[in-house]
Amino acid sequence: MDAPTLTFLMMDPPYESARSTTALRLVDAAIRKGCNVNVFAYEGAVSLSFAKQAPHANTVHGRDAQQEDHPNPKDWIAALIAAAEKGGRKLDWVNCGLCIDERGVAEAVPGVRRGSPADFWKFVESSKNTLVIPTR
Amino acid sequence: MTPKVLSIIETAYRATLEEQDDTTVWFLHALKGAGSPQTLLLRGNAVNYAVRSQDASGLAFGARKQTQPPRLAEDLSSISRKGVTVLLQKEDVERLGLSRDQLIPEVELVGRTRIATLMDEHDLVWWF
Numbered sequence: 001m002d003a004p005t006l007t008f009l010m011m012d013p014p015y016e017s018a019r020s021t022t023a024l025r026l027v028d029a030a031i032r033k034g035c036n037v038n039v040f041a042y043e044g045a046v047s048l049s050f051a052k053q054a055p056h057a058n059t060v061h062g063r064d065a066q067q068e069d070h071p072n073p074k075d076w077i078a079a080l081i082a083a084a085e086k087g088g089r090k091l092d093w094v095n096c097g098l099c100i101d102e103r104g105v106a107e108a109v110p111g112v113r114r115g116s117p118a119d120f121w122k123f124v125e126s127s128k129n130t131l132v133i134p135t136r
Numbered sequence: 137m138t139p140k141v142l143s144i145i146e147t148a149y150r151a152t153l154e155e156q157d158d159t160t161v162w163f164l165h166a167l168k169g170a171g172s173p174q175t176l177l178l179r180g181n182a183v184n185y186a187v188r189s190q191d192a193s194g195l196a197f198g199a200r201k202q203t204q205p206p207r208l209a210e211d212l213s214s215i216s217r218k219g220v221t222v223l224l225q226k227e228d229v230e231r232l233g234l235s236r237d238q239l240i241p242e243v244e245l246v247g248r249t250r251i252a253t254l255m256d257e258h259d260l261v262w263w264f
Contacts, residue, residue: 014154021153021195028197060165060211061157061204069203073154076197083198 003089005036007127009120011135013044014073020048023133024076031084031091038127039093040120044103044135046095048073051107074109081111094119139259140173146180146263152206153195158185160264161211168218175258176215177251178243179225184232186212186224186239209240216242225251 008027012019030037041048053072057065077093084091094115100106106114124130145160152158164174178185185208192205216222226245236245246254255261 015151015159017151018149018153020151024197031198058156060162060214063204067204068156070156071154071200071202075200079198079200081198086198 003034003036004128005038005126006030007038007040007120007123007130009040009042009130009132009134010045010048011043011133014048014050014053016044017136019133019136020045020073024073024080026131027080027091028083031080031087031089034087034089036089037084037091038123039091040115040117040123041093041095041099042117042120043096043099046099047103047105049077049093049095049108049112050074050105051109052105077112078109081109092123094123137259138171138173140175140257141167141260141262142175142177142254142258143262143264144177144179145182145185146178148180148182148184152208153192153202156202156204156206157211158206158208161185161208161215164220165211165215165218168215168220175221175223175254176212177223177225177246177254179228181228181232183224183228183234185209186222186243187234188238188240213240213242223254 008023010023014020027037051074053074055065055070055072058068081091093112095112097114097116143164164176168174188209195202212222222243223246224243226247229245
């Protein structure tokens with residue numbers, strides 16, 4: 001039987017709520033269960049994969065950048081794409097192009113591509129199920 | 137005159153895993169370091185930040201493991217040592233079923249009816 005494909009739509013920007021991490025947990029679980037996963041990042045969520053995110057030192061924690069080991073969301077996404085490949089599955093991550101342009105965040109980590117709501121609809125049509133995780 | 141500030145956090149765990157701390161608590165650490173007199177009131181679900189036994193470790197996506205998870209109770213202890221009074225709204229602590237011995241010793245519980253007075257005792261009130 002072919003591996004099922006699940007689609008997620010995310011809208012939250014990084015560093016603002018717990019929803020982004022929770023969504024990535026669901027993506028991680030789906031990949032571990034052998035699913036192919038599509039993600040359409042809409043509005044602020046296009047910044048999740050922005051390649052210029054940079055780890056930093058944290059003086060409040062008393063740690064330098066290496067000790068702080070800050071996992072930027074772009075690294076989590078890259079790790080999920082790699083994990084899917086390793087397991088013979090695919091994580092297809094598409095960022096809404098107009099949302100990218102509005103925010104000036106065109107540079108994404110490898111494996112992430114630019115698209116439009118039409119890509120999301122294609123995802124939906126080819127998926128077993130779709131979960132929309134909107135902003136609140 | 138340096139204004140005294142009452143900062144109130146009500147919404148808890150906003151991106152704490154991504155940030156490895158609470159951004160408002162971190163911000164207040166920095167403001168205190170810059171000379172701002174601060175009182176911190178945690179209410180709503182944010183009272184849970186004072187629970188000693190919480191453990192956010194173990195997060196991993198693919199091969200990327202988080203090595204420095206948020207340690208929110210430690211961050212409260214630390215800001216208290218810097219001279220920030222940390223208050224918890226008593227009714228919310230009770231609503232979550234928490235007992236005093238589950239909380240870090242640096243926090244003080246205050247009843248809801250005291251909050252208006254608290255506001256009056258400060259020059260600025262910031263609701264995060």
